[in-house]
Structure formats: structure tokens, C-alpha cells
Amino acid sequence: MTAAIEVENLRCEFRVHTGLMSAEKRVVAVDDVTFSVPAGSVLGIVGESGCGKSTLARLILGLLKPTGGSVLVDGKRLFDLDRKARARLIQPVFQDPFASLNPRRRIKDIVALPLTAQGTFSRAEVERRVGGILERVGLSAAMGERMPAQLSGGQRQRAAIARALVLEPRIVICDEPTSALDVSVQAQILNLLAELRRDLGLTYLFISHNLAVVEHVASEVAVMYLGRFVERNETDALFRSPRHPYTKALLESVLTPEPGKGVPDIGLGDAMPDPSNIPPGCRFNPRCRIAVERCRHEPPKPMVRAPQGMVECHLA
Numbered sequence: 001m002t003a004a005i006e007v008e009n010l011r012c013e014f015r016v017h018t019g020l021m022s023a024e025k026r027v028v029a030v031d032d033v034t035f036s037v038p039a040g041s042v043l044g045i046v047g048e049s050g051c052g053k054s055t056l057a058r059l060i061l062g063l064l065k066p067t068g069g070s071v072l073v074d075g076k077r078l079f080d081l082d083r084k085a086r087a088r089l090i091q092p093v094f095q096d097p098f099a100s101l102n103p104r105r106r107i108k109d110i111v112a113l114p115l116t117a118q119g120t121f122s123r124a125e126v127e128r129r130v131g132g133i134l135e136r137v138g139l140s141a142a143m144g145e146r147m148p149a150q151l152s153g154g155q156r157q158r159a160a161i162a163r164a165l166v167l168e169p170r171i172v173i174c175d176e177p178t179s180a181l182d183v184s185v186q187a188q189i190l191n192l193l194a195e196l197r198r199d200l201g202l203t204y205l206f207i208s209h210n211l212a213v214v215e216h217v218a219s220e221v222a223v224m225y226l227g228r229f230v231e232r233n234e235t236d237a238l239f240r241s242p243r244h245p246y247t248k249a250l251l252e253s254v255l256t257p258e259p260g261k262g263v264p265d266i267g268l269g270d271a272m273p274d275p276s277n278i279p280p281g282c283r284f285n286p287r288c289r290i291a292v293e294r295c296r297h298e299p300p301k302p303m304v305r306a307p308q309g310m311v312e313c314h315l316a
């Protein structure tokens with residue numbers, strides 16, 4: 001199957017000053033991440049708070065400049081494209097629709113913005129497309145006249161999805177798209193995203209703390225730890241027979257659904273991962289229940305298993 005998106009050796013380092021006299025710290029938030037996603041499928045990305053999921057999303061969206069690496073969408077190098085061209089290929093749906101929708105504009109104007117920003121669509125075309133996509137996500141024309149505050153959380157997320165899709169992108173990056181919603185609404189939004197993917201041939205990167213959600217929506221899952229993918233496999237295989245000790249610990253735990261609430265206790269002791277101080281050897285070794293001497297000094301190489309499966313562990 002052809003890849004809709006190919007990410008190669010993507011890396012992001014932040015330089016952080018911790019105090020007036022202190023030395024600069026290097027935070028490696030995304031560390032040489034390589035993957036591709038077949039067209040029309042969903043790659044779920046899971047991992048604890050702070051493992052680099054959102055940084056990865058922001059890099060791919062062009063909201064952050066990478067320290068290295070490349071991203072190809074349909075064979076085009078994303079970082080060589082200008083903002084308008086990138087917007088036609090890749091769009092985000094973020095966690096909090098209230099924060100991501102301008103509170104002072106009507107819904108239909110918010111949804112129209114990606115089109116008007118292109119500067120190439122006539123007013124009639126903008127109206128036609130906005131009307132079509134609002135209907136497609138289940139919002140009436142009357143809702144389009146409202147302000148974000150006049151909509152429910154689920155309706156606002158529908159509007160955010162409409163805005164993401166109005167330019168007919170190839171890839172949608174969903175970063176915790178249902179975490180801020182009531183449980184009863186979450187399933188509706190997940191079903192809508194699934195329908196849209198099928199009908200419009202979209203490819204999703206789906207970032208979530210919620211393993212149950214990822215198991216439900218993803219074709220494949222990548223497990224991220226301290227900026228790297230440490231395991232990746234088809235969803236059923238990953239949930240049925242995880243190979244990395246970190247994946248096993250994650251599956252035994254229930255992760256906190258709220259980002260920013262700190263690293264949840266997943267029963268791996270208190271040696272919390274710190275991207276400014278990545279341990280030598282396998283980066284997971286200080287928390288690993290089965291680490292041996294080799295793990296403390298030799299970083300494991302990715303072991304690839306056809307077609308997409310991968311694990312980085314000496315003992316897997």
C-alpha cells in the first residue's frame with residue numbers, strides 16, 4: 001500500500017535556560033523518529049505525558065521547526081512547502097475546541113478561514129464548500145451562524161473537524177480529539193471521524209492517552225517513550241501480544257486522560273523519564289523490570305518485523 005505520510009529521522013531539541021547562572025539544558029523531545037502510514041489508515045500514537053507526542057504533531061504540522069529529519073506527504077517534502085501548500089495537505093484537530101476556535105467569529109467564518117487564507121477561492125465557492133462540510137459533520141446552516149460559545153462541546157469539536165476538512169487535506173493529525181469531551185459525546189465524535197476517514201479517504205495520526213480509544217480507532221499503534229517509538233505494530237497484535245516491557249506496563253495501567261496532569265503512576269517506580277537527561281543504553285532501562293547489564297550501556301536498535309512491526313528492546 002502506498003504511504004500517505006513518511007517521516008524520516010525527525011528530531012526536535014529545545015535549549016532551555018534553567019536560571020541566570022546555570023548552563024543551558026538540551027531537551028530532546030523527539031529523537032530520530034521514523035515511520036510511514038499507509039494511505040487511508042490510522043496510526044495511533046500512545047505514551048505517557050511528556051513523551052513527545054504533541055511535539056511530534058507540531059513538527060509535522062510545521063508549527064515547530066525540527067532540528068533534523070524530513071516529512072513527505074504524497075512524496076512532497078513538507079518542510080519545503082509554504083504554509084498554504086502545507087495546509088492543503090495536512091490539518092490538525094486539537095483537544096480543546098473551545099481554545100482552538102476564535103470566540104469572536106461565527107462558526108461558518110471560522111470554518112471558511114482555511115479557504116479564504118488560500119486566496120484562490122471565490123466567495124460562492126467558499127460558501128458552497130463551507131455549507132457542504134458543515135452538513136457533512138452534522139451541523140445545520142443555523143449552527144453556522146452561531147458563535148462558538150453558543151455550541152455544546154461536541155458541536156464545537158464538529159466545527160473544528162469541519163475547519164480541518166474544508167480544504168480536503170490528505171492527512172489529519174488528531175491530538176487528543178475527544179479528551180476534553182463528555183464521555184457520552186466522545187463516541188459520537190470518534191464515529192464521525194471514522195466515517196469521514198472512510199468516505200473521504202483520509203489518513204489519520206491519532207494521538208491519545210486513552211488506550212481504549214486508540215484500540216478502537218487505530219489500524220496500527222506506535223508506543224512512544226522519551227521521544228522515540230519503542231514499539232509499533234498492528235493494533236490487534238500490539239494489544240494481544242506486546243513485546244516491549246514499556247508497552248506491557250502501559251497496557252496493564254490506565255493512563256490519565258488529562259494531559260498536563262503529570263506522569264501517571266504506571267507501576268514503574270519513581271525514576272521518571274526526563275528528556276533533558278536521557279539515560280545511556282536503553283532509555284527505558286532505569287524503569288525496566290527485566291533490564292540486564294547490556295541494557296545499561298548499549299542502545300537497542302529497532303528490530304523490524306514485516307510488514308510494519310518494530311520493537312526496540314534487547315530482550316524482546
Ligand SMILES: Nc1ncnc2c1ncn2[C@@H]1O[C@H](COP(=O)(O)OP(=O)(O)OP(=O)(O)O)[C@@H](O)[C@H]1O
Nearest residue numbers: 014027029048049050051052053054055259260275
Ligand atoms: N517549547 C518547549 N521548550 C522546552 N521544552 C519543551 C517545549 N515543548 C515541549 N517541551 C518538553 O518536551 C517534552 C515533550 O513534550 P510534549 O508536550 O511533546 O509531550 P506529550 O507527550 O505531548 O505530553 P502531553 O500528553 O502531556 O501533552 C516534555 O519534557 C516537555 O517539557
